[in-house]
Amino acid sequence: MRKKKMIVLDPGHGGQDPGAVANGLVEKYVAWEIAQRVREKLIRVNADVIIVQPSAGNPKSTTQDELYKPPQEANLLQADFYLSIHVNAGGGEGFESFVHPAAKDKRADMIRNRLHSQVMRYLAQYKIKDRGCKYANFAVLRLTEMPAVLLECLFIDNAWDAGLLKNTTFLHGLANEIAYGLILSLELEEG
Template sequence: MKNKKIIVLDPGHGGQDPGAVANGLVEKFIVWELAQRVKEKLAGRNAEIIIVQPSLSNPKSTARDELYKPPQEANRLKADFYLSLHVNAGGGEGFESFVHPAAKNKPADALRNRLHSQIMQYLARHKVKDRGCKYADFAVLRLTHMPAVLLECLFMDHTGDAQLLKNHDFLDGLANEIAYGLMVTLSLEGEA
């Protein structure tokens, strides 16, 4: 069996930083649940799944801690892949994914495109808008030394998206597609 790949899951926000808040939803709780479910679904694969969230060791972690410490930890671990999970807000709707502009036409870009496509197959069945594959200079994408992708999983301030995010079966299906997308994209084999 090949060496295990190290995959860091970064459920964005935590501690004193709730992330987006709308329609009775709090981003840090949704992405934490998603990260936990993705990790569970990848059990038995040839990968070490590490959830990095500073609030685990410091419940009073600041927004700065939540932004800068996960990429630092991923770099220290020499992770093979970094996935930052978020829920959007700000007047839109749908799903979008990001890599750093410097990753254009590089491995992170191709990995993101395959992951995005896999997740959208599930979301399309729920009539979720595909906002596309994008590039952004987000700190977690800029500071990581490995291929890194940031997912914005729907808009909590959009009524339809919020209803889906409140549905635990939907979240489980989304986590399943993220996990399956990682399996396919990163060629994660089952353990013997």
């Protein structure tokens, strides 16, 4: 029997750092909800799924805590994979995913491509724009010692996207596809 893989889920922002706020939504709460649902979907597979968010233990955690502590904890845990979940803002629309530029054509890139494709299959039925697979020097991608992906799940400041993020059926489906994308790309087995 293969050893259990450890997956760290990092719901972006928390504590004193709300992330983006618009249309009656707060990014840290939406990201937390998505991460919880992904974790629930992965219970049946042979993996340890840990949510790392400093504000869970310290409601007054700072932006610095939320940015640097999750990758540090994932490294200490020697996780096999790291997924940072966010909601975008800035006047756009749609879904996009990121890996660090140094991960181009490496395992993280391959995992991200499969995960992105799986999520977009679901989002296409809602006419969500595919903003593509991208590369960025984000701290959570740069500081992790394992393959890491960051997802930007729609735009909180876009009325259509925000309406979907308020819909529990939509969030359930989104989490399901993220989890299934992880099962496929990490080759997780039912346990």
